[in-house]
Amino acid sequence: MAETARSPIDPEIISRVAQIHLRARMVVEGYVSGLHRSPYKGFSVEFAEHREYVAGDDLRYLDWKVFGKSDRYYVKQYEEETNLVCQLVVDVSESMDFGTEGVRKHDYALTVAASLAYLVTSQHDSAGLVLFDEGIRTVLQPGSSQGHLRRIFASLEGAEPGGRTSLGVVLARVAERVRRRGLVVVVSDLLGDVNEVIEGLRRLRSRGHDVIVFHVLDPAEIEFPFERMTLFEGLEQFPELLADPKALRQAYLDGVSAFQDALRAACLGERIDLVEMDTRTPLDVALSSYLAKRAASGRRGGRA
Amino acid sequence: MIQFLNPALLWGLAAASVPIIIHLLNRRRFRRQRWAAMEWLLTAAKKHQRRLQLESLLLLLLRTLAVLLLALALARPYLSEAPIALATTRKTHLFLVVDNSASTAARSGLRTAFENATSTAAALVGEIGSDDPVTLVVTNDNLDPQRPTGQPRVVVRESRDHEKVRRLLGELRPAPARADLSTTLKALDATLTSAEDVEKKVAILTDLQRTTFERATDVTGDPGTEDLGGEALRVALDALVKKGAEVLVMPSGRSVANVGVIGLRPEEDRDIVQGASAAFIAEIANFSDRPQRVEVRFLVDGEERGSSESFWVDLPPRPAGSASPSARSQRFSVRFGDDETGPHTVEARIPSDAFTFDDARTFAFGVRPPIKVLAVDGDPRPPADGAVRETYWLAPALALRDDGPITVTTIEESELLAMKALDGWDLVVLANVGRPAPNPAARETLEAYVRRGGALVLTVGDQVIPEVWNDELYRDGEGLLPARLLESRLREEAWLKLDLGENRHPILRDLTNPANAVFFQSPFLRGYMSVDEVDLASGANTVLAYTDLHKSPAMVERRFGKGRVLLLTTTVDDAWGNLPGSYLFPALLHETVYVMTARGNADRNLLAFQPFANTFPSNFDRFEMTYPDGSPAQPNVETPPDAPSFVTFRATTRLGAYDTTVHFKPADILAPAPSPKSDVFAVNLTPLESDLAQLTAPEIEARWSGLVTVAEDLGVAAETVRAHEGEVHRSLLILGLLCLIGEVLLARHIGTRRSRS
Incomplete structure (x- = not known):
């Protein structure tokens, strides 16, 4: 049952695909085909300038009329209409290097980010990328071209988990860097001090950004299903702990609930979309959240 | 100081590390x-x-403690010098009750139940602490061969010398007597202290013989104190338990099939007289549930005699659930010749079986010379024509043969008065004597004769004047006459008879037996001498009555001193009726003589542990006695200065015939010593002990529920007697269990x- 009911954008299936751009494409196209309506319709493309052809340019964009007149190869360049700037802020700290259901949080988060980037750029919006651990590791300014998308994919593919999480500091810096108001999508397990996390998100909001937080956790982190005596080896330089999980379960779950409650309350107050995901959650949830948010921001911006 | 009974098990303490590991x-x-x-x-x-x-x-901690405590408990620690206040200082006081009654001598397999019991008892002594006291009680004391009582006895009281206890156990022997468990436990009860710091363990080592538990009779087997419900035992056990004792019953023997001689007696209840045939009845009983066929042999004075002294007896199995065995009687008769007066024994014997005490039984008796009867004729010369003297019929009726068992001497009244003593006669008949005691001397002669054991028969007639007899013989109840005479009631015609309806009196038992009615019928009589109401309080009673309306007494008897007096209220001639002419007459006379002169053999036949006693005449010199095996016995002879010498002998612990001899002193130095007088007595086992039927362990635990526990296994018993040895290990067990819980x-x-x- 579970096998037959699986969606083509099931995280476990997607995770088997090595190339992140293929993953992103599978997610988005699988999602879009489910909508029965092409997301490409209704978007206009504006001609920008001619540029001399260089090897590797797509021959489809050769301007044959100019070639007929001047016998020189020019390609047409278009400026795609950019409606929205979406900054993807993705956590690649060591704590993301954890997964019990065959999917690491890291891979899941990157797939979410890649899929969003793919979707964003396919809708002629601009997508930027910030990878962070205890500091900002990689920044790609927003762009909407295919080349930019490839760079995003390349950055994502090259990101290995490591380093501690310091989300409060990172979000403050992102808020400073991203001047143009837009959509900031944070993909992280948010492990850290809840107050620092909330403070960072507030700063983004105070800069006028719409914020979506994809809170990615592993199912084990939510349910704590261990029975036998276990030596927990802490990531991000936390010490080891030998414990009887049954004895600690309730206290642990209480701690998780307290964190989530505080986060939910803060997000509600700041009108931040909080999407709680575990690595079993189908990836289209992330896309739906994005589209809903984009639609809302579009309405606010006076576009149909 | 902590010591351990099972120090080897202290290795178990290492198990405490298991939970930690x-x-x-x-x-x-x-x-x-x-x-x-x-x-x-x-x-x-x-x-x-x-x-x-x-x-x-x-x-x-709890797991480790539990293992530690259980391991420690198994090592059975005890505190030898702890303060009294600690419950842990309790000791075991072992009370060994050894059933050494006759039934324990039954052999089951290679060993007897008694041997099993003593070895188990010795083993139990080894199970308690070396400092724990032991009390040893036996059901039938026979440790001292000179003064055995056969009664329960505390042999050792609270002894810590376990070696001594074992030695005494080795010296114990089965006694040919019954065990009375309730009395034994009462004797033990007296030694029980109520000290709280001592665990009292009572181990009863017994063969579980049913009668040991169910009947509380004395050693003589007197069935008058039957206690089939075991109530006496319940009371005794209850007393022990209330004093904090824990009572264990340890079976020592298995059920044994037994056939025994449970009785041997003369066929007729009278003395055996020389020249007459004597018959004996042996009772053989089968206590097993299988039919048995046994050979019964009779020995007279230890020897086979006659031609038919061996008999085969078929015994059916004991009826299921019956309290009684199946028994058969075997008759044996023997004739003692003229030269055989004196003491004799007859023994009935069956082949030896697993229980030997009842394979033979002995009966001791005396064969007496012919009975000497003195007939005093009160009417030797009757004036009337055709009349005969008073003893005309009497003398020949008594002495039917010249060499018969009765000899009769007839004298006249005047001759009687001349006699100074009558001691040579076994029986004196005063037949229609008008003045039996006309003076005090004559009266004293008569009374002294009867008082010393003589038999006197009084018959009436026309010479007897009631007032004279009442004055000389009745003397307001003080004299010899059993009842006051009133008057003669005579008619011309014969009008009444003797009432020969069934009568259990020894004189009349056979005569009135309905089987003999055709022979013995009463003739009609003309009358009788009436008597006043018989005074039962004086010891008098009516033996035979007439058939008149008032059932007037025909024969009245009375004990007087050691002797007996019988009054016949009619004549022994034919003056008042035709009694002498009937078949009844000689038979009645013979029965009367035999019964009146019977000395019996009760003193000669004892059950084991019944003391033998006798007194001696003044010229007594010394007394000798031998056990059945011929070895000399040491009876206790006392010669008080102002009383007859007497002998007592308690050690009747061996079954069979004991020979005795009394030696007399000569009258003076020159005179020859009178010849010694030999006698014999027999000691037998109570027949109750022959029944080896056992109670089962469940029966015992059910009937004396809550009072006893049956431990068939030595290991279980040992565990019980050690169980509360100090409270240390029990406390440790409890603590260990609490830790586990x-x-x-x-x-x-x-x-x-x-x-x-």
Whole structure:
């Protein structure tokens, strides 16, 4: 049952695909085909300038009329209409290097980010990328071209988990860097001090950004299903702990609930979309959240 | 100071390390898990770690303690010099009750139940602490061969000399008597202290013979004190238990099939007279549930005699559920010649079986010379024509043959008065004597004769004037006459008879037996001498009555001193009726003589442990006695200065015939010593002891529920007698169990709490 009911954008299936751009494409196209309506319709493309052809340019964009007149190869360049700037802020700290259901949080988060980037750029919006651990590791300014998308994919593919999480500091810096108001999508397990996390998100909001937080956790982190005596080896330089999980379960779950409650309350107050995901959650949830948010921001911006 | 009964088991203490090792191993057996949300986990751990560690340590402590305590308990520690206030200083006081009644001599397999019992008892002594006291009680005391009582006896009281106890156990022997368990336990009860610091363990080692438990009779087997419900035993056990004793019954023997001679007696209840045939009846009983065929042999004075002294007797099996065995009687007769007066024995014997005490039975008796009867004729010359003298019919009717068992001498009244003493006669008949005691001397002669054991028969007639007889013989009840005479009631015609309806009196038992009615019928009589109401309080009673309306007494008897007097209220001639002409007359006379002169053999036949006693005449010199095996016995002879010498002998512990000889002093130095007088007495086993039927362990535990425990296995018994040896190991066991229970409850509590989470 579970096998037959699986969606083509099931995280476990997607995770088997090595190339992140293929993953992103599978997610988005699988999602879009489910909508029965092409997301490409209704978007206009504006001609920008001619540029001399260089090897590797797509021959489809050769301007044959100019070639007929001047016998020189020019390609047409278009400026795609950019409606929205979406900054993807993705956590690649060591704590993301954890997964019990065959999917690491890291891979899941990157797939979410890649899929969003793919979707964003396919809708002629601009997508930027910030990878962070205890500091900002990689920044790609927003762009909407295919080349930019490839760079995003390349950055994502090259990101290995490591380093501690310091989300409060990172979000403050992102808020400073991203001047143009837009959509900031944070993909992280948010492990850290809840107050620092909330403070960072507030700063983004105070800069006028719409914020979506994809809170990615592993199912084990939510349910704590261990029975036998276990030596927990802490990531991000936390010490080891030998414990009887049954004895600690309730206290642990209480701690998780307290964190989530505080986060939910803060997000509600700041009108931040909080999407709680575990690595079993189908990836289209992330896309739906994005589209809903984009639609809302579009309405606010006076576009149909 | 702590000592251990099973120090080898102290190795078990090492087991206490097992929970710790398991705990440590468990801590090493864990899975590794990389974990991202460490901050949440550490917060949770920090919050509960102390409680978790405490719980874990507590569980470990309880587990370790439980194993430690159980291991320690198995080593059976005891405190030898602890303060009295500690319950742990309790000792075991072992009370050994050894059933050495006759039935324990029954052999089951290679050993007797008694041998099993004593070896078990010795083994039990080895199971208690070396400093623990032992009290040894036997059901039938026979330790001192000179003064055995056969009664329950505390042989050793509270002795710590276990070697001595074992030695005494080795010296014990089965006694040919019954055990009275309730009396034995009462004797033990007297030795029980109510001290709280001593564990009282009573071990009854018995063959479980049913009669030992169900009947509380004395050693003579007197069935008058039957106690079939075991109530006396219940009372005795209850008293012990109330004093804190724990009572164990340890079976020492298996059920044994037994056939025994349970009785041997003369066929007729009278003395055996020389020249007459004597018959004996032996009773053979089968106590088993299988039919038996046994050969019964009779020995006279230890020798086979006659031609038919051996008989085969077929005994059916004992009826299922019956309290009585199946028994058969075997008759044996023998004739003693003229030269055989004196003491004799007859013995009935069957082949030896597993229980030998009842394979033979002996009866001792005396063969007496012919009975000498003195007939005093009160009417030797009757004036009337055709009349005969008073003893005309009497004398020939008594002495039917010249060499018969009765000889009769007839004298006249005047000759009687001339006699100074009558001691040479076995029986004196005063037949129609008008003045039996006309002066005090004559009266004293008569009375002295009867008082010393003589038999006197008084018959009436026309010479008897009631007032004279009442004056000389009745003397207001003080004299010899059994009843006051009133008057003669005579008619011309014969009008009444003797009432020969069935009568149990020894004189009339055979004569009135309905089977003999055709021979013995009463003739009609013309009358009788009436008597006043018979005074039963004086010892008088009516033996035979007439058939008149008032059932007037025809024969009245009375004991007088050691002798007996019988009054016949009619004549022994034909003056008042035709009694002498009837078949009844000689028979009645003979029966009367035999019964009146019977000395019996009760003194010669004892049950084991019944004391033998006798007195001697003044010229007594010395007394000798031998046991049945011929070895000399040491009876206790006393010669008080102002009383007859007497002998007592208590050691009647061997079954069979004991020979005795009394030697007399000569009248003076020159005179020859009178010849010694030999006699014999027999000692037999009570027949109750022959029934070896056993109670089962469940029956005992059900009937004396809550009072006794049956331990068929020495190991179980040993465990029980050691069980409370000091309270240390019991306390340790309890503590260990409490630790286990605490561990289980705590673990369950923790588990429940965790599963809820």
